[in-house]
Amino acid sequence: MSLFLEVVSVAEAVEAVRRIAPPPGCEDVPLEDALYRVLARDVLADIDIPGFDRSTVDGYAVAAAETTGASEAIPAMLQCRGRIGMGSADAGSIFPGSCRYVPTGGALPAGADAVVMIEHAEQIGDDILVHRPVAPGENVIFCGEDFGAGKVALERGRVLTPREIGVAAAVGADRVSVVKMPRIGIISTGNELVPVVETPGPGEVRDANSYLAGAFVTERGCHPVYFGIVRDDRAVLKRAVSSALDRCDAVLVSGGSSKDERDNTAAVVAELGEVLVHGIALAPGKPTIIGTARGKPVIGLPGHPASAFVVLVAVVDHLLAAMRQTAVSRRTVRARLTQNVPSTRGREDYVRVSLGNGEATPVFGKSGLLNTLVQSEGVVRIPASSEGFEVGEEVEVILW
Amino acid sequence: MSLFLEVVSVAEAVEAVRRIAPPPGCEDVPLEDALYRVLARDVLADIDIPGFDRSTVDGYAVAAAETTGASEAIPAMLQCRGRIGMGSADAGSIFPGSCRYVPTGGALPAGADAVVMIEHAEQIGDDILVHRPVAPGENVIFCGEDFGAGKVALERGRVLTPREIGVAAAVGADRVSVVKMPRIGIISTGNELVPVVETPGPGEVRDANSYLAGAFVTERGCHPVYFGIVRDDRAVLKRAVSSALDRCDAVLVSGGSSKDERDNTAAVVAELGEVLVHGIALAPGKPTIIGTARGKPVIGLPGHPASAFVVLVAVVDHLLAAMRQTAVSRRTVRARLTQNVPSTRGREDYVRVSLGNGEATPVFGKSGLLNTLVQSEGVVRIPASSEGFEVGEEVEVILW
Structure with a gap:
C-alpha cells in the first residue's frame, strides 16, 4: 500500500456508504x-376519522342557512332542542327553526352543518339568539375529513x-x-487507549470514541453494540471485527486507520472483504476507510474523537439513514461569518462554529482539541471547489 | 364560575409554569x-487532558526552531532517532539536529515542540529532509491544553x-x-374517548392525546406514566389525578377543560389544590388550565390533539425544561411567508406551516384537523400585539 492516501470526495464516500447499506428488515x-x-x-x-360530523367548539349546532344575516341588532332566533352528550351514540336531529347545544368534540345532529360558538349566541329561556352568521362547515370537521377510511394517514x-x-x-x-433498528458494532483500536474508568498513564488517553460513536448511533435511531478496546494487533482486530460482524449489521472501527504500518483496519477489512475507500478529501477526517465484509459495511474512523465526529456527521449519518431507509435529518441555520474562513481547494473542510445573533464565529483553537466540540454548535461545510468564505458572507451551518 | 374564560397571555402562562416547577432531584x-x-x-x-504533548498528525517530532526557513529547494536535514510507539510510556527525547517519528496521537519526545507532517518530509536513510518550516506548537496538543486538571469540562x-x-x-x-427524569402522569378524560385498540362507535374517537403527550414528554427527556381514559365524572377524575400525583412529579390532563359543565379538570384541581390559570390567549389552545396540587403542577390540556400539541409546545415545554433545570431547546428557521396570515389582536396565534425553498406556507384546512400536524413542519407564532403577517415577510418558524 502506498504511503499517501488516494482520497475520494465526500460525495463519492456518501454514495459508497449508501450503496453498501444492507436492506433492513422490519x-x-x-x-x-x-x-x-x-x-x-x-x-x-381503518375507518373514517372522525367517524361523524364533529364540532370543534362549544356552541349550537345549526343549519348554516338559518343564520344568514344574523347580527347583534337583528339576531337569528332558534329554538334549542336540548344538549348533545359527549360520546353519545345518537345526536338526534334538528328541524327548521331549531338548534341543539353541542360541546367541543361532540357529534352534530342530523340537519346541522355548522356550529355557532357559544360566545356568539345568547340563551333566552328555550330560545337561542344567534348574533353572527356561520358558513356551512364552520366549526365542524366532517365525517372522514381528517382521514378517509382506507386512505394513507x-x-x-x-x-x-x-x-x-x-x-x-x-x-x-x-x-x-x-x-428494524440497525445494530452497529463499535470497536476502538489503539495501544494508547485505556477504558474510561482508568487513569491514563504517560502516552495514554481514554477511549472517548466508543462513547461518542455509541451516543451518535443511538441518536440516529440505531442500537450500539460495544466491543471495547483492541490493541494495535492485526489478528486481534480481525477477531474483534469478525465477532462484531456476527452480531451486528455494520461495524465502526475507530483508530488504526492512519496510512502507516498501524493501518490495521484497512488490512483487516481487506482480509475479511473489500476496501472501497481509503481516505476522503475531508478535513478533519481524511483517514477514513469504507469497506464491506460479509455483505455488511465496515467503516474505519479516525482515532481522534473530534475528527471521528466530523466523519460521523459527514458520512456515517448517511449510512445509518440508508440502513433505516429514511432521509438524513439534518438541521441547518443560515448565519453570517464573523471572520474569514480560508480553506484548501480540493478537500471539503468542516469548520466548527459557535452561533449567536445570527452570526457564526469559527471556534478558535486547534481542530484536534476535543473541547472545540462542546464549544461549537455546528459546522460550516466548505466545498472542495472553494477556497473559503469571507467575513460577512452568509453561510449554512449544519447544527451538530 | 363564569361562562367565559379569563385568559392570561402566553408569557404569563409560561411564567406560571416556571414558578410551579418542582425542584428536581439528581x-x-x-x-x-x-x-x-x-x-x-x-x-x-480529573487530570490534564491530554496528559502529555500529543501529535495530531503522523510525522516527525522536531524542535520547531530547527525547521526555520526550510523549503523544497533547501530542506532542513534532521537525523531520525527512531519511532515512538503509540501508548508508549517513554517518548524519549531529541537533541539538536535530530527528530523522531511520531504517529497521530503519539507523545512528543522531550525537546520537541512541533511535528512536521509526513507529507512534508522525505526520508533518506536515517536522515529526514524537512520541506516546510513548522511553528512551535504546530500539529501538537500540549499537555492539559484540551482540559486542565480540576477544571470544568x-x-x-x-x-x-x-x-x-x-x-x-x-x-x-x-x-x-x-x-432526575421527571415523571409525568398522563390522563385523558372524556366520555367520547375509546382506547386505540377499539373501533370508535358513533360519537366516539380514539384517545390520541395519551400517545401524543407521552411521546412529547419522552422527547423532552421526561418519563411518561399513563393513567388511561377517565370518563367525564368529577369523582373518578379526582381519584385519577390524586393517584397520578402520588406517583408523578407533574400531571397532564387532556380534555375536560372547556368552560362548560364538563369543566371537571379545573374543579378537581381546585379541590385538590389551586387553579392558577384558566384560559390562555392562545389559538389554538385557549381552554388550558394551570394549577398546583400537593406542590406539583397539574396542567389541563385541550381535548383536541392538534390544540393540545400547540399547548405542549407553547407552554408545557417550558414546564418540563424548568423541571429539568435546563433551557427550552427550540430550533427555529427563518422563512418567507407565501401568503398573508391574518391574526386577531389580543391573542397569540400559532399557525402551522410547511417549509420548502426558504418559504413557509400556511397549512390549509381547519385547525381542528389532526392531519395538519403531520403536514406541517412547524408553527409561526403571531404575537398578541400583531394583526398578522403579510405575504413575503420573513418570519421565524418554530420547528415542531
Missing part, C-alpha cells in the same frame, strides 16, 4: 415504543415523532410496522 | 445511559448530546450526576 412494535422509529409500511386509517419512510405517534393512535394503529 | 447514572440527560453538577477533568445544566458524552468519557466521567 418488525411490528407497540405504538408507545415507536418514537423515532421509521415506518416500514404506510399506516392507513402516514407514509412509509416517515420518522415517528410525537405528532405521527398521535396521528397513528387516532387512526387505530396500536402497533406499527417499522424498520 | 442521581448518578452510567455515562452510556446519560444521552440527553441534563448535568446536575459540573464535570471536571462540562457545566451543569448542559444537555448531554453525543459530543458531551465523548468529552465526559475523555475526562474520566464514567458516571455523571444528572437531573
Whole structure:
C-alpha cells in the first residue's frame, strides 16, 4: 500500500456508504415504543376519522342557512332542542327553526352543518339568539375529513415523532410496522487507549470514541453494540471485527486507520472483504476507510474523537439513514461569518462554529482539541471547489 | 364560575409554569445511559487532558526552531532517532539536529515542540529532509491544553448530546450526576374517548392525546406514566389525578377543560389544590388550565390533539425544561411567508406551516384537523400585539 492516501470526495464516500447499506428488515412494535422509529409500511386509517360530523367548539349546532344575516341588532332566533352528550351514540336531529347545544368534540345532529360558538349566541329561556352568521362547515370537521377510511394517514419512510405517534393512535394503529433498528458494532483500536474508568498513564488517553460513536448511533435511531478496546494487533482486530460482524449489521472501527504500518483496519477489512475507500478529501477526517465484509459495511474512523465526529456527521449519518431507509435529518441555520474562513481547494473542510445573533464565529483553537466540540454548535461545510468564505458572507451551518 | 374564560397571555402562562416547577432531584447514572440527560453538577477533568504533548498528525517530532526557513529547494536535514510507539510510556527525547517519528496521537519526545507532517518530509536513510518550516506548537496538543486538571469540562445544566458524552468519557466521567427524569402522569378524560385498540362507535374517537403527550414528554427527556381514559365524572377524575400525583412529579390532563359543565379538570384541581390559570390567549389552545396540587403542577390540556400539541409546545415545554433545570431547546428557521396570515389582536396565534425553498406556507384546512400536524413542519407564532403577517415577510418558524 502506498504511503499517501488516494482520497475520494465526500460525495463519492456518501454514495459508497449508501450503496453498501444492507436492506433492513422490519418488525411490528407497540405504538408507545415507536418514537423515532421509521415506518416500514404506510399506516392507513381503518375507518373514517372522525367517524361523524364533529364540532370543534362549544356552541349550537345549526343549519348554516338559518343564520344568514344574523347580527347583534337583528339576531337569528332558534329554538334549542336540548344538549348533545359527549360520546353519545345518537345526536338526534334538528328541524327548521331549531338548534341543539353541542360541546367541543361532540357529534352534530342530523340537519346541522355548522356550529355557532357559544360566545356568539345568547340563551333566552328555550330560545337561542344567534348574533353572527356561520358558513356551512364552520366549526365542524366532517365525517372522514381528517382521514378517509382506507386512505394513507402516514407514509412509509416517515420518522415517528410525537405528532405521527398521535396521528397513528387516532387512526387505530396500536402497533406499527417499522424498520428494524440497525445494530452497529463499535470497536476502538489503539495501544494508547485505556477504558474510561482508568487513569491514563504517560502516552495514554481514554477511549472517548466508543462513547461518542455509541451516543451518535443511538441518536440516529440505531442500537450500539460495544466491543471495547483492541490493541494495535492485526489478528486481534480481525477477531474483534469478525465477532462484531456476527452480531451486528455494520461495524465502526475507530483508530488504526492512519496510512502507516498501524493501518490495521484497512488490512483487516481487506482480509475479511473489500476496501472501497481509503481516505476522503475531508478535513478533519481524511483517514477514513469504507469497506464491506460479509455483505455488511465496515467503516474505519479516525482515532481522534473530534475528527471521528466530523466523519460521523459527514458520512456515517448517511449510512445509518440508508440502513433505516429514511432521509438524513439534518438541521441547518443560515448565519453570517464573523471572520474569514480560508480553506484548501480540493478537500471539503468542516469548520466548527459557535452561533449567536445570527452570526457564526469559527471556534478558535486547534481542530484536534476535543473541547472545540462542546464549544461549537455546528459546522460550516466548505466545498472542495472553494477556497473559503469571507467575513460577512452568509453561510449554512449544519447544527451538530 | 363564569361562562367565559379569563385568559392570561402566553408569557404569563409560561411564567406560571416556571414558578410551579418542582425542584428536581439528581442521581448518578452510567455515562452510556446519560444521552440527553441534563448535568446536575459540573464535570471536571480529573487530570490534564491530554496528559502529555500529543501529535495530531503522523510525522516527525522536531524542535520547531530547527525547521526555520526550510523549503523544497533547501530542506532542513534532521537525523531520525527512531519511532515512538503509540501508548508508549517513554517518548524519549531529541537533541539538536535530530527528530523522531511520531504517529497521530503519539507523545512528543522531550525537546520537541512541533511535528512536521509526513507529507512534508522525505526520508533518506536515517536522515529526514524537512520541506516546510513548522511553528512551535504546530500539529501538537500540549499537555492539559484540551482540559486542565480540576477544571470544568462540562457545566451543569448542559444537555448531554453525543459530543458531551465523548468529552465526559475523555475526562474520566464514567458516571455523571444528572437531573432526575421527571415523571409525568398522563390522563385523558372524556366520555367520547375509546382506547386505540377499539373501533370508535358513533360519537366516539380514539384517545390520541395519551400517545401524543407521552411521546412529547419522552422527547423532552421526561418519563411518561399513563393513567388511561377517565370518563367525564368529577369523582373518578379526582381519584385519577390524586393517584397520578402520588406517583408523578407533574400531571397532564387532556380534555375536560372547556368552560362548560364538563369543566371537571379545573374543579378537581381546585379541590385538590389551586387553579392558577384558566384560559390562555392562545389559538389554538385557549381552554388550558394551570394549577398546583400537593406542590406539583397539574396542567389541563385541550381535548383536541392538534390544540393540545400547540399547548405542549407553547407552554408545557417550558414546564418540563424548568423541571429539568435546563433551557427550552427550540430550533427555529427563518422563512418567507407565501401568503398573508391574518391574526386577531389580543391573542397569540400559532399557525402551522410547511417549509420548502426558504418559504413557509400556511397549512390549509381547519385547525381542528389532526392531519395538519403531520403536514406541517412547524408553527409561526403571531404575537398578541400583531394583526398578522403579510405575504413575503420573513418570519421565524418554530420547528415542531
